[in-house]
Amino acid sequence: MGISSLPVELLEHVVRNSVEPGDLPWSYTARYSTLRALGLVCRRWRDVAQCVLHESVLSPDDVALELVARTLRDRVDLARRVKRLDVHSSRPHSSPVLPALHSALDLVRNVEELFLGRPGEIDIASLWSLPKLRELSIYAAKLTNSLEPASASTSSPSSDNPHHVAPHLSHLSLCGVHVDAAAVGHLSAATLPRLRVIAHAFSPSRLRLDDFPSSLRTVSNVPLRDHRPGTDETTLYWSRFEVEPDLGLLGLDDLDDRTGRDRVHHLRLTDAYGRDLVRHFIAWVEALPKLATLFVTAAELSPDGDDSQLASLRAFCDGRRVALVVEGPHDYEHDWSSVVPLAWR
Incomplete structure (x- = not known):
């Protein structure tokens, strides 16, 4: 044969x-x-x-998206094959989503992983209508809502209505995403029954996720939940690097200094700059007595392939029993659209 x-x-x-x-x-x-x-x-x-x-489709710009939508319209059999759709655009937050994106979302009914970079305004109704969606990442956008509330007496959506629920969504990343007030009620334990990880960072809007169990992992530059037992262990604080440890960068400046520092068990520092980075990272570790995990970026600590700074920081963290997670270039590229580190999944 x-x-x-x-x-x-x-x-x-x-x-x-x-x-x-x-x-x-x-x-x-x-x-x-x-x-x-x-x-x-x-x-x-x-x-x-x-x-x-066509199981994994990338659209790097608006022109490519038009071609993708046209292909999926002409070949519905291929549209059914799409399990992952990665769309990158350059639209302002307040711009309406391109018709081509609406068309593509209507066609990829079996999509499981969806990544949207700078799509403009995106209606949560078009996302929650995807029946098999497991992972959703949105970067630099505005999340709006056209779904009606369950009743006139409450703004909480009903889990009995399939259009109000994302039944399989387990990973949700919202980086630089403004969540409209009308959409906040659709990010709840009732509408996301299988959610395991949520990231909401560097956004003008604030989410409160107190109705989720303490096992929900969160990634943010501010607290997303009340400080109940167990939530400190499942909260990853993410801050852009500063040379001096500052609880205000983590949204904990309303607490007394000792209490705030004890709350941080997991920390991610990115966009590091300047000389003698190891000394400044060490200052962060020493300032946080309960710290168990520190995420850093390899390229920032290993310029020109020099691993001496990284080795020095690792040795210090080992001595403090702090797990050092070094994100490589591919990890960080993935985080362009998904702010959940691969090691936090």
């Missing part, structure tokens, strides 16, 4: 294992090139490769 005449099931297995999973933006180019090359073998290989290719 020649390789070009393999059974479809076996052929799909060969093609699928020839490419990376495509769960990071940097892998799309290699994935696309490999599948295009496999599609040149013969018509059968092209048909299989095309189906695998």
Whole structure:
């Protein structure tokens, strides 16, 4: 039996294992090139490769999004294949979403992972209507709501109404996203029954997630929940780096100094700059007596491939029994649209 005449099931297995999973933006180019090359073998290989290719779709700009939407409209069979959709745009927060994005979301009914970068205003109704959505990341946008509340007497949506619930959503990242007041009620334990991790950082809006269990992991530059037992262990504070430890950067300046410092068990510092970074990172660790995990970025501590600063910081953290999580360039690129670190999932 020649390789070009393999059974479809076996052929799909060969093609699928020839490419990376495509769960990071940097892998799309290699994935696309490999599948295009496999599609040149013969018509059968092209048909299989095309189906695998459309399981993970990247739209890097508005022009590409128009082409993606047109392809999905013309090939509904391929639209059903899409499990991951990654859309990047450059629209202001207050701009309406492009019709092409609405069209694409209407077609990809089996999508499980959705990443939206600078889409403008996005209606939560168009997102909650995706029945299999497990992971949603939005960067630099405004989240609005056209869903009606469950009743006139309450603004909380009803979990009995499937249009008000995202039943499978487990990871939600909102970075630089303004959540409209009408949409806040749809980010609750009732509407997100399987939510395990939520990130809401660097936004003018504030979320209060006190109705979620303490096991919910949160990532933010401010507290998202009341300080109930167990919540300190599941809260990751994220701050842009400053040379001096400052509880105000973590939204804890309303507490007395000792109480605030004891609340921080997990810390992520990004955008580090300046000389002698290790000394400043050490100052943060020493200022937080209950710190258990510190997230840093490898490129900031290893300029030009010099790992001496990183090794020095690791040795200090080991001595303090603080786990040092070093995010590589691919981790950080992923966080362009998802602010949940891979090690926090």
